[in-house]
Amino acid sequence: MRTILSIENxxxxxxxxxxxxxxxxxxxxxxxxGEFVTIIGPSGCGKSTLLKIIAGLDIVHDGEVLLEGQKVERPSIDKGFIFQEHRLFPWLNVERNIAADLSLSQPEVRQKVDELIRIVRLEGFEKAFPRELSGGMSQRVAIARALLRSPKVLLLDEPFGALDAFTRGHMQEVLLDIWQQNRTTMILVTHDIDEAVYLADRVVIMDARPGTIRRIVGVDLPFPRKKSSTSFQEYRRLVLSEFERIEEPAGAGNYDI
Known part of the structure; x- marks a missing residue:
């Protein structure tokens, strides 16, 4: 199968x-x-930096990042980016946050916004403002806004890190539902081993600084997955065993990269 994203050296x-x-x-x-890739590694190993480079938010580097054969040199609508904070416009309601700079009076925009509201399970909250939403609901709006432009790849930088365990689990289900309906290529950075295994076709395990790819684990489990199942726990132990072998870097200070 062809590749949509290629990172070299x-x-x-x-x-x-x-x-x-x-x-x-x-x-x-x-x-x-259409692949779902998760990236996991210790703090400071460069996971978020890697995601920003893929997004074109950081272009000062050596090596090449190609999206469908084109060199990534700037941010663009074909690369959606979801931050840990939802970053919604507080003065716009849900449907207008999703539409952003597009007009809801355009039939094709109206139809796509309504479809995405259904997909992210926010029916009935179309007119609600960010202050009236929970953290999980706000992130669903942010995901819908990114998907409206039909990106070739959706990049998610610890999008559920600030959520409680119950909401986080629910958002994992929502994200899987979105992925299965849209088949958008997704790359998600996380610190959570269970989350990495639960969501991914492949788990990329990164070594400590300087960040390198230590191992890539293919997760050959059907969806929906059960975290309590023996097969899931076997994959979890495999990823954890690699994680526990990672040595923390010495010196150079504690920089968030």
Whole structure:
């Protein structure tokens, strides 16, 4: 099968008060269309930096990132990005947040917004403002807004990190539902091993700084998955065993990369 995203020999170094810090080293990754990839690793290993480079938000690096054969050099609508904070416009209601700069008076926009509201399970909240929504609901609006532009890849940087365990579990189900209905290629960064295994076709395990890909684990389990099942726990133990072998870097300070 062809690849939609290709990362070759990617290296990234930051200048810090303590001197140069290499955040990423020799990253190579191929992602197939419609694939769900999760990235997990210790704090500071460059997971978020990698996601920003894929999004075109950081273009100062060595190596190449290609989306459908085109070099990524800037942000664009074909790369949706979901942050940990929902970043909704507080003065716009749900449907207008999803539409953003597009007019709801356009029939095709109206239809797509209504469809996405159904997909993210927010029927009845179309006129609600962000202050009236829970954290999970706000993230669903942010995901719908990103999907409205039909991105080729949706990048999610710990989108459920600030949510309680119950809401986080619910949002994982919602995200899987969205993925299965749209088959949008998704890459999600997380610190949660259960989340990484539960959502992914493949789990990318990153080593500590400088961030390298330690191992990629294919998760050959059908959906829906049960976290309590023996097969799920076997994959969880495999990822955890790799994670426990990671050595923390010495020196260079504690920089959030």
């Amino acid at each position: 990617l290296n990234k170094t930051f200048e810090t008060p303590a001197g140069p810090v290499q955040a990423l080293r020799d990253i190579k990754l191929q992602v197939k269309p």
